[in-house]
């Protein structure tokens with residue numbers, strides 16, 4: 224295990240909502256209030272709960288962080304510690320990742336998610352997660368058919384196909400475009416896109432290096448730090464299906480969220496809900512995908528696990544030692560999505576050309592980031608690419624049109 228416990232570079236300042244004109248400001252002062260108001264619209268909570276949600280929405284642009292009442296959540300005392308340095312500060316003045324993560328935890332506090340009673344365990348974002356799946360059914364069928372074909376080819380060849388693996392990495396990457404905190408399920412069906420045309424929008428592509436790393440051994444354990452439910456989760460489950468079915472991996476762990484957050488982030492219950500949704504379909508390739516998924520879950524080849532670390536506001540280099548020790552058993556840690564990428568980098572203003580491995584030098588195993596850019600954090604990009612992007616697409620950092628497949632393998 225490498226001996227770095229932190230990025231081996233001095234940390235820049237964090238993104239904050241008070242940065243005038245930034246996407247961060249837009250998120251804290253406009254997007255997050257809208258997300259809180261959508262929770263009111265999409266649920267049938269009591270008047271008191273809705274008034275408190277509206278109060279939260281109204282205080283975000285200029286107001287102060289409200290305390291967390293003890294809602295018996297397992298992470299309540301941890302949150303008391305997290306909140307200490309930011310008490311009585313404005314939402315726009317605290318680090319953005321803290322503000323956003325706390326915002327979603329506060330929503331559960333207000334809706335009594337953890338407390339015994341009518342609303343215990345009610346996912347405030349359930350409707351959008353369900354709509355997300357229904358909107359993507361055509362893409363799901365074509366992906367399951369493709370995976371079936373790739374598995375058959377690998378079996379016939381007697382060895383796992385690197386090109387099929389790479390193609391599924393692209394699907395898992397672009398599945399991340401569909402994140403419901405940014406787009407509603409119906410606003411624009413972003414699951415229908417042609418992978419080939421997307422290759423030009425990958426700013427760093429280490430997919431071939433990933434295929435070489437996994438081809439080195441047949442007993443790989445691969446750990447996914449999962450991001451969104453819906454179509455992205457299905458892309459991830461198809462990648463997992465191929466990894467296990469082709470022999471690239473003999474065990475896969477999915478690290479999921481212990482409670483609803485970031486609107487569409489996936490929990491263990493969402494994996495089973497997705498399996499049930501697919502099982503209700505009639506397409507033969509989808510049905511055989513579901514059968515393989517069930518078999519992998521029942522046999523322990525696919526493990527679903529959750530930890531409150533994944534919903535904490537801490538940067539990845541502060542994950543508990545016990546989790547670090549667990550991840551040290553992995554041959555490859557796959558970190559999905561933009562919010563997790565922000566955690567990897569600590570959600571600070573790195574120069575975009577900073578060496579990615581110099582920052583993410585603290586993980587105990589090779590790590591692959593699959594991320595579509597939806598926030599003003601980046602690293603590992605070439606100066607000439609930045610020059611081109613500035614002209615080609617000034618919104619490249621936040622519009623979800625660009626992606627990275629970044630591998631850090633320190634030969635641990």
Ligand SMILES: O=P(O)(O)OC[C@@]1(O)O[C@H](CO)[C@@H](O)[C@@H]1O
Nearest residue numbers: 250402450560561562563597598
């Ligand atoms: O982790 P995901 O689902 O890819 O993206 C989530 C997220 O990065 O998207 C929003 C737009 O930046 C942010 O508010 C939030 O952090």
